[in-house]
Every structure is written in C-alpha cells, then in structure tokens.
Amino acid sequence: MTIKAAIVGYGNLGQAVEHLINAFDDFELFGIFSRRDTLDTDAAIYPVADAARYKDEIDVLFLCVGSATDIPEQAAGFAEHFTTVDTYDNHSKVATHYAEMDEVARANDNVSVISTGWDPGLFSMNRVLGLSLFPDPVQNTFWGKGLSQGHSDAVRQVSGVQRGVQYTIPAQSAIDQARAGNGQGLSKTASHERIVYIVADESEQDRIRDEIVTMPDYFEPYDTTVHFVSDEEFERNHQGAPHGGYVITTSELQGHNASVEFSLKLESNPNFTAAAMVAFGRAAARLQQQGNSGAYTVLEVPPYLLSQQSHQEMMETGLV
Amino acid sequence: MTIKAAIVGYGNLGQAVEHLINAFDDFELFGIFSRRDTLDTDAAIYPVADAARYKDEIDVLFLCVGSATDIPEQAAGFAEHFTTVDTYDNHSKVATHYAEMDEVARANDNVSVISTGWDPGLFSMNRVLGLSLFPDPVQNTFWGKGLSQGHSDAVRQVSGVQRGVQYTIPAQSAIDQARAGNGQGLSKTASHERIVYIVADESEQDRIRDEIVTMPDYFEPYDTTVHFVSDEEFERNHQGAPHGGYVITTSELQGHNASVEFSLKLESNPNFTAAAMVAFGRAAARLQQQGNSGAYTVLEVPPYLLSQQSHQEMMETGLV
Known part of the structure; x- marks a missing residue:
C-alpha cells in the first residue's frame, strides 16, 4: 500500500x-x-x-x-x-x-x-535501551562534531565579526572515559570543546577572541578555540551542516564490563x-x-x- | 507492580x-x-x-x-x-x-x-532501524572480538591439542571500509579473522597449526593465526567469554554521507x-x-x- x-x-x-x-x-x-x-x-x-x-x-x-x-x-x-x-x-x-x-x-x-x-529521536531510543539493560548503568550522551546554530548566531553578534561559525566537538578523552565505564559525573562542559572559525580584520582579532571565549554560558565554561580564516577558506570549508554524536552506556555485570554504544556521523544534519x-x-x-x-x-x-x-x-x- | x-x-x-x-x-x-x-x-x-x-x-x-x-x-x-x-x-x-x-x-x-x-535481538533492531532510514542503505554486521564455541570445539578435536580456544575478530580495515560507506559486497570471510590459542607439546605444533588453518569451512577460507601458549598463560588469559560486534549502516543523502553505528563490547557474552x-x-x-x-x-x-x-x-x- x-x-x-x-x-x-x-x-x-x-x-x-x-x-x-x-x-x-x-x-x-x-x-x-x-x-x-x-x-x-x-x-x-x-x-x-x-x-x-x-x-x-x-x-x-x-x-x-x-x-x-x-x-x-x-x-x-x-x-x-x-x-x-x-x-x-x-x-x-x-x-x-x-x-x-x-x-x-x-x-x-x-x-x-x-x-x-x-x-x-534515535538517541532517545538508545538512551532508554541502554538504561533498561542494566541494574546500575552509567550513561553519557555526546554531541558533535557538529555545527551549532545558536552558538554560531552568538559569535556573529560580536562586533567586527564578518562571518562566523561554531562547532561543538566531544572531547576524545571524555569518550574514552565513558567507553571504559568511568563516565559517571562527566559534565557536559568537561566533555565538549567549542571551535570557532571567524572572518575579521586582523586589527580586531585579539579583541574578538577575548569577547568570544569570555562570553558567559555560551563559551566561558567551555574549552573554546577561535581560529581566524580568510573569506575564501570560510567559503570553501564552512558551508556545511555536519553533526553527529554518541550514546554510550556501560555497566558491570557480575564483575564483567559491558559497553553499548550508538553513534552517528552526519555530513548534513x-x-x-x-x-x-x-x-x-x-x-x-x-x-x-x-x-x-x-x-x-x-x-x-x-x-x-x-x-x-x-x-x-x-x-x-x-x-x- | x-x-x-x-x-x-x-x-x-x-x-x-x-x-x-x-x-x-x-x-x-x-x-x-x-x-x-x-x-x-x-x-x-x-x-x-x-x-x-x-x-x-x-x-x-x-x-x-x-x-x-x-x-x-x-x-x-x-x-x-x-x-x-x-x-x-x-x-x-x-x-x-x-x-x-x-x-x-x-x-x-x-x-x-x-x-x-x-x-x-539488539542487533536485529539496529539492522532494521538502519535499513529503514535510507532509500539506498549499505549495511554490514561484524562480530567480535569474540569467543566462538563452535570453532573452539573444532580445534579441540585436532589430535595433540591439550587446550584450545578460538576468537573471531573483525578486520579493522573492513570496519573502516564500512564506516566510510564502502561496505557493499564485503564478505563475512574477508571481514573477519580467526585467532587460535593452543596448549600442545612443541613437537606437535607445526602439524597442529597446519591441520587447523587448512580445516575446510571452519578455518580454510579465513585469515587464521595460531598461537601456542603455556598452560599457565592459557589458564590466566583464556577463561573468559568475551564477545561484541558492530552494525554499521551508511548512505548518501543528496550528496552528503550519513553513518549510523551500533556496537557492543562485552567481557562476558x-x-x-x-x-x-x-x-x-x-x-x-x-x-x-x-x-x-x-x-x-x-x-x-x-x-x-x-x-x-x-x-x-x-x-x-x-x-x-
């Protein structure tokens, strides 16, 4: 039908x-x-x-x-x-x-x-599936590498920014920690980094970097890196909307570790x-x-x- | 309730x-x-x-x-x-x-x-989920690293084998190929290796290795490696029943790659x-x-x- x-x-x-x-x-x-x-x-x-x-x-x-x-x-x-x-x-x-x-x-x-x-959606299903399997599960969700619309909008509000984009990236050390069964208590802040690409005049770059990395809530609590690139490079490399992430659940079962992982890698969100x-x-x-x-x-x-x-x-x- | x-x-x-x-x-x-x-x-x-x-x-x-x-x-x-x-x-x-x-x-x-x-079970759900998302999906299931009971029984039938165990291991090159969207046509044989650990007298080891790697169906079509270990090492390292695997589905969506992966790593099957x-x-x-x-x-x-x-x-x- x-x-x-x-x-x-x-x-x-x-x-x-x-x-x-x-x-x-x-x-x-x-x-x-x-x-x-x-x-x-x-x-x-x-x-x-x-x-x-x-x-x-x-x-x-x-x-x-x-x-x-x-x-x-x-x-x-x-x-x-x-x-x-x-x-x-x-x-x-x-x-x-x-x-x-x-x-x-x-x-x-x-x-x-x-x-x-x-x-x-799919992450919700996998969170519930992972948590349902174990009496004492430890679960972490990581997002990225992904373009964040809200954070990109925020950097574009900074005076002097001609073009700007922000990617959220899960810290590999945090993913490894979760996979090893030690993800308990990992905060969203500690487990994600923010990478920003900006087009701006050279004379303004130091001030712009300062304003971004100290922006409360959006960037201040995170490990944030700001790269300044040419208009051409921005045009070539930062037009997509990649995203992805991981749902990692681990538990010990009678002394044996078990790890369940669902992950996505998307060129277009x-x-x-x-x-x-x-x-x-x-x-x-x-x-x-x-x-x-x-x-x-x-x-x-x-x-x-x-x-x-x-x-x-x-x-x-x-x-x- | x-x-x-x-x-x-x-x-x-x-x-x-x-x-x-x-x-x-x-x-x-x-x-x-x-x-x-x-x-x-x-x-x-x-x-x-x-x-x-x-x-x-x-x-x-x-x-x-x-x-x-x-x-x-x-x-x-x-x-x-x-x-x-x-x-x-x-x-x-x-x-x-x-x-x-x-x-x-x-x-x-x-x-x-x-x-x-x-x-x-969980792999069935993830096979259906992955295939349902895309008009032209490519999907591969990999098993391992895992203890295979049937293959362990087979090596223990070889004369001179005192103790023996077989692990199936997915080839990393095959997993990478699947993740990159090139998993179409990957055979189970090409994408898995078999590793065998045996306790046997030194004088019999060459013959035993030959008999195992040439065993039809069980080992002959696979890349098989036989290791001879001491009784103590066997006792220490090969008493568990680890297993795991991957369900990897990829597709192109209007020119953008998407990859969906579900994986397990289990110390006890x-x-x-x-x-x-x-x-x-x-x-x-x-x-x-x-x-x-x-x-x-x-x-x-x-x-x-x-x-x-x-x-x-x-x-x-x-x-x-």
Missing part, C-alpha cells in the same frame, strides 16, 4: 523530506502546504490555510515548521485533521507537547508521532533528521491504519513499523 | 538471569525449574515436570534452555501455560519458531517474546545476553498485562516497555 504524504513548511527540513518521499517506493507525495505561492519544486503547492480541505487525500502530514514557536502554536491544529509527524526538539517540554497532541489526535482518530529525528522523520512518518501512517489513535513518542513505536519490508519478510530474510 | 519471574534451565544463561532478576527492583524471583533436585542457588527449586502447576504464580518464564534442540522441542509447551521469553538464535528458523509460538501463546492468552539477546533477555522479559510481562497475546519478535516491542521507568517519567526527565 502506498502512503500518501504531504509537507508543511519548505525550509531545509521540508526540502530533504520531499527528496526522501520521492526516493522511497512506498511513499507518494501529495504536495506541499505553504504560505507562499511559488516554491522551487516540481511538487504541487497548496495554501496552508486550505490544508483541511485535503484531509481525506493524505495519510501522513510532515510538520517541517520551526520547533521553537511554530510547533507549539500550530501542531495541534494539524492533528485535528491529519496523522502527523514532527521533530519537536525542546526536551523539557516534550511531555506538554505530547499531552496536547494526544488529546486532539485521539479525539479525531489520528496518530501524531512527536519529537522524531535523532535527538530527540537536516538531511539525516529528515531520514529519521520519514521513517517515523511511515510508522505513523501504519499505526493509524491499524486502528490506533493519539500521540506516540519514538519509544512507543514498534521498530518493524519503520521499515518498508513486512515483519514476515524480515523474519524470513534473516534480519531478525 | 512487581513482575514475578521464574527460570527454566540453570546453565550460564540461567544463572546470569537469576542474578539480574535479584538485582532489579521491579522483579521478584519465584524459583528455578530444573530436572535436578539440587542446584547451587538460594532460590526455590521445582521439578520442571510440575511447572504448569505454578502457572498462576508466575508473570514471565525465562526459557534458559539450549537453543539448538531444547527450544524447538520444549518452548511451545511452556507457552501453553506461561508468558515466555527465549534467546532462540537460529536466524534461518526464526519464522518457523515464531509461527509455532504465536499459535500456542495466542490460544492461551500468553505472550512469547522470541529470539532476544544481542544477535538476534552470557551475562550480556541475559541482560537483554531480562529487559525483553519485562516487556513480555507488560504486553500480557496490557491484554495482548501471541508471539513477538524484538521488532514488535515498543522500546518503552523495556524500561523500569514509566513512559510519562521518561518524557518528564528528558530521556526522550
């Missing part, structure tokens, strides 16, 4: 979801809902205000709108008419978002899979977030077809629903 | 499960079913032939009997009376085992979670297999309490059911 999908929002995430939906055999793209009339796409474009009109033609709606304000304001409205999937990433408000989506989706026989992507979102979108459509309704976190989704293959096929081909 | 658990079989796996059940707050050990009257345990011991008599006092039964013949012969009989969990590891017969267990468990309102452990089994035993008991019945592979279990924590608690504490 083909899953008819539509997308709200056409930024980096929406564009990457569109590409994946076209690449997978089991999806069919209905179109894109946008406030704009023209988008650089071959897909059909519909005014977002008319979305509800098409509810019977769409199995799952990908909410590719901003996590900070758009999701809290708009997501429940879409869940009234559609089975949805989102990448809401405010960890501290997941429970609130879940409760709101659950009420609306349940009342309308829709399914809403929330907070997909990789963190929250939005492309991979989209890949995880599309897999959970597939699961959302299937959950709804199975007669379920309400909100689901990634922890509530049986993994076989993420796959194009049937469960029987997976058992018969040795994947289990 | 406390989960009342019992164990059938008291080998390495059963003993490790017993230890974990006693260590987790949410489990309570009813006892061990055995054909023997006395076991080296403080737990209650019951004759396995009387097991059905205690069905109402047990929420989940851990089938810690041999995978090769005991599970196919006995598992369905237990599923008639109990919610069960097993570590059946014959990948090519998982579908058959599932069908048998499903019929009996469903008819008796029990749940049977089959083929838990790490491979099948049976202890960790038990840890995975106990987590899925917790899920089996809860699935049954929720009103479900029938067989489940690990792919059908929503991950939150593996945890001692409630789903609400996981959302509120930032695990999602």
Whole structure:
C-alpha cells in the first residue's frame, strides 16, 4: 500500500523530506502546504490555510515548521485533521507537547508521532535501551562534531565579526572515559570543546577572541578555540551542516564490563533528521491504519513499523 | 507492580538471569525449574515436570534452555501455560519458531517474546532501524572480538591439542571500509579473522597449526593465526567469554554521507545476553498485562516497555 504524504513548511527540513518521499517506493507525495505561492519544486503547492480541505487525500502530514514557536502554536491544529509527524526538539517540554497532541489526535482518530529525528529521536531510543539493560548503568550522551546554530548566531553578534561559525566537538578523552565505564559525573562542559572559525580584520582579532571565549554560558565554561580564516577558506570549508554524536552506556555485570554504544556521523544534519522523520512518518501512517489513535513518542513505536519490508519478510530474510 | 519471574534451565544463561532478576527492583524471583533436585542457588527449586502447576504464580518464564534442540522441542509447551521469553538464535528458523509460538501463546492468552539477546535481538533492531532510514542503505554486521564455541570445539578435536580456544575478530580495515560507506559486497570471510590459542607439546605444533588453518569451512577460507601458549598463560588469559560486534549502516543523502553505528563490547557474552533477555522479559510481562497475546519478535516491542521507568517519567526527565 502506498502512503500518501504531504509537507508543511519548505525550509531545509521540508526540502530533504520531499527528496526522501520521492526516493522511497512506498511513499507518494501529495504536495506541499505553504504560505507562499511559488516554491522551487516540481511538487504541487497548496495554501496552508486550505490544508483541511485535503484531509481525506493524505495519510501522513510532515510538520517541517520551526520547533521553537511554530510547533507549539500550530501542531495541534494539524492533528485535528491529519496523522502527523514532527521533530519537536525542546526536551523539557516534550511531555506538554505530547499531552496536547494526544488529546486532539485521539479525539479525531489520528496518530501524531512527536519529537522524531535523532535527538530527540534515535538517541532517545538508545538512551532508554541502554538504561533498561542494566541494574546500575552509567550513561553519557555526546554531541558533535557538529555545527551549532545558536552558538554560531552568538559569535556573529560580536562586533567586527564578518562571518562566523561554531562547532561543538566531544572531547576524545571524555569518550574514552565513558567507553571504559568511568563516565559517571562527566559534565557536559568537561566533555565538549567549542571551535570557532571567524572572518575579521586582523586589527580586531585579539579583541574578538577575548569577547568570544569570555562570553558567559555560551563559551566561558567551555574549552573554546577561535581560529581566524580568510573569506575564501570560510567559503570553501564552512558551508556545511555536519553533526553527529554518541550514546554510550556501560555497566558491570557480575564483575564483567559491558559497553553499548550508538553513534552517528552526519555530513548534513537536516538531511539525516529528515531520514529519521520519514521513517517515523511511515510508522505513523501504519499505526493509524491499524486502528490506533493519539500521540506516540519514538519509544512507543514498534521498530518493524519503520521499515518498508513486512515483519514476515524480515523474519524470513534473516534480519531478525 | 512487581513482575514475578521464574527460570527454566540453570546453565550460564540461567544463572546470569537469576542474578539480574535479584538485582532489579521491579522483579521478584519465584524459583528455578530444573530436572535436578539440587542446584547451587538460594532460590526455590521445582521439578520442571510440575511447572504448569505454578502457572498462576508466575508473570514471565525465562526459557534458559539450549537453543539448538531444547527450544524447538520444549518452548511451545511452556507457552501453553506461561508468558515466555527465549534467546532462540537460529536466524534461518526464526519464522518457523515464531509461527509455532504465536499459535500456542495466542490460544492461551500468553505472550512469547522470541529470539532476544544481542544477535538476534539488539542487533536485529539496529539492522532494521538502519535499513529503514535510507532509500539506498549499505549495511554490514561484524562480530567480535569474540569467543566462538563452535570453532573452539573444532580445534579441540585436532589430535595433540591439550587446550584450545578460538576468537573471531573483525578486520579493522573492513570496519573502516564500512564506516566510510564502502561496505557493499564485503564478505563475512574477508571481514573477519580467526585467532587460535593452543596448549600442545612443541613437537606437535607445526602439524597442529597446519591441520587447523587448512580445516575446510571452519578455518580454510579465513585469515587464521595460531598461537601456542603455556598452560599457565592459557589458564590466566583464556577463561573468559568475551564477545561484541558492530552494525554499521551508511548512505548518501543528496550528496552528503550519513553513518549510523551500533556496537557492543562485552567481557562476558552470557551475562550480556541475559541482560537483554531480562529487559525483553519485562516487556513480555507488560504486553500480557496490557491484554495482548501471541508471539513477538524484538521488532514488535515498543522500546518503552523495556524500561523500569514509566513512559510519562521518561518524557518528564528528558530521556526522550
């Protein structure tokens, strides 16, 4: 059965979801809902205000709108008419978002899979999996090497900075410590470094470096290194959006160490977030077809629903 | 709610499960079913032939009997009376085992979670997860460094071998190739090495090495290294049962590489297999309490059911 999908929002995430939906055999793209009339796409474009009109033609709606304000304001409205999937990433408000989506989706026989992507998302699954295995687990999550949008914005606010970008990098010593079972108490500050690349006039570089490394909260508690590069080098090497990370869980079991690790290395953060979102979108459509309704976190989704293959096929081909 | 658990079989796996059940707050050990009257345990011991008599006092039964013949012969009989969990590891017969267990468990309102452990088990989940993310994934599973029981038995059959053990080791070059996205077509033979440690008289060592490295199927197609060690060194360094491995999935997404990796490093294979089994035993008991019945592979279990924590608690504490 083909899953008819539509997308709200056409930024980096929406564009990457569109590409994946076209690449997978089991999806069919209905179109894109946008406030704009023209988008650089071959897909059909519909005014977002008319979305509800098409509810019977769409199995799952990908909410590719901003996590900070758009999701809290708009997501429940879409869940009234559609089975949805989102990448809401405010960890501290997941429970609130879940409760709101659950009420609306349940009342309308829709399914809403929330907070997909990789963190929250695949990392959430692996945190829970790792912690569930052991009576006394030690667990650490590391992020990077990754471009941090918030920290890049912060350095660009410093006077004299022409271009600037910030990467968060997990300290190798901290990763090694976690793998060896000694990660207990490792702080986020001690286990991550910040590397900044800046384009600026030479006369201003010392002051700029000082302002960055002493910036409270953002940089001051971290080991921060500022590199000044030419405009050409910045253009060549710092246009991507790499990211990644590690979830490492260890425990002693009757005197024997066990270490479980899940890691990602991504050249493009939005492309991979989209890949995880599309897999959970597939699961959302299937959950709804199975007669379920309400909100689901990634922890509530049986993994076989993420796959194009049937469960029987997976058992018969040795994947289990 | 406390989960009342019992164990059938008291080998390495059963003993490790017993230890974990006693260590987790949410489990309570009813006892061990055995054909023997006395076991080296403080737990209650019951004759396995009387097991059905205690069905109402047990929420989940851990089938810690041999995978090769005991599970196919006995598992369905237990599923008639109990919610069960097993570590059946014959990948090519998982579908058959599932069908048998499903019929009996469903008819008796029990749940049977089959083929838990790490491979099948955690590796199965991560194979399906990795493959589900990408339209064109490349995936490799590597095993080791690990003690192989079958290959250790084979070297001990060679005349003149006093003590012997075999470790399977994934070739670092093959792991690097997979991580770089070039794992397509990597054979199991090309990506694993075999290391053998033998105690034997010096006069016989050349012949023994020859017989081992030329042994068809077991060693001949592999890069095999045979080390001869003293009885003391063997005693000191080769009594453990280490194991581990990697599931590596890569893909290109619109020209950007993505790499997803799940790995384990275990000093004791049976202890960790038990840890995975106990987590899925917790899920089996809860699935049954929720009103479900029938067989489940690990792919059908929503991950939150593996945890001692409630789903609400996981959302509120930032695990999602």
